[in-house]
Amino acid sequence: MIATIEAIYRQHRKGLFTLALSITGRSESAEDAVHEAVVRLCRANKMPTGDAVAYVFAAVRNAAVDQKRGLGRARPTVSIFDVAEPSQAPDLNLHDGERDKMVADAIAELPEDQREAVVMHLYSGLTFQQSAEALNLPLQTLASRYRRALAKLRDQLASLR
Amino acid sequence: MPMKNDDSSLESLLRATPLREPSERMDVRVEAVFANHRAHAARRSLRLSLDRISRHRPAIAAGILIAIGIGFRLSLPKPKPPVAIVPETVASHPFQIEQDTSTLYNDGMIAGTDDGAYLQIRRRTVREIWYEDPSTHAKLQVTIPTEQVVIQKVEAY
16 A cells, blocks of 8 residues: 555655645645645555545645645745746746746636646646546536636636637 | 547646646655655564464474474485396296086977977086196186077977
């Protein structure tokens, strides 16, 4: 079991961190959440009945929700994107910086449940089935949340396409 | 699935946005958890093994003694297999004696017709054959029983 968790962590470390960061809005808290989830999984030391990847993501999500609860009403400080302000990176293509910022803002404006669906599928690399399992949702519910999120993003980012 | 052709370009655009990387500190902390857990599991496994050993100490001692005994036995020089002594024989033709012993049984009239009756006679013969090898005087006896049935018409007077 531990070997499975280790393998999943090594393969999805960035995705796990992205999911936690999308919930907590703070890098340190997101890393704490990933660490806490791994501790809990090792302590439980039991094989999941379903998809092991979804199981680990669900554990990280739960730990991130706990971290967020601990933060109280503190506002998120960072987004999941590594978006440099054009003025802070003069050598960066101005257009790329603006585009990335628009994408980050558009995703930040999504309702939480839709943002979660987008983050899990697009940025954490989970399949719809795994995402649904990790969120404990029916597949169709997750799919419709994702569709609605894409529709909103399409409208907001129309100028970029 | 919510995937449409039109969505592919939008998804590509969204995926192109770079994500924030976790720090190395997170990896160090998580790897430490795994290492700690592996060490704990190894200690637990060793403890269980020692418990098992102490629980089955007499059986293990007996096993060790048997193993030492087997090792000692295997280290001894192996005894040579006995050499079979086969007497030399000369091929010779056996001679044989045959004896037939016959007994007749008259079963009497078994059928009757207008022109006569039929008499059944049985002859039981036992042929005994003795073979003997003149050089070794080995003997072999074979018995072959046979029965011959004769039905004879008896003319009416």
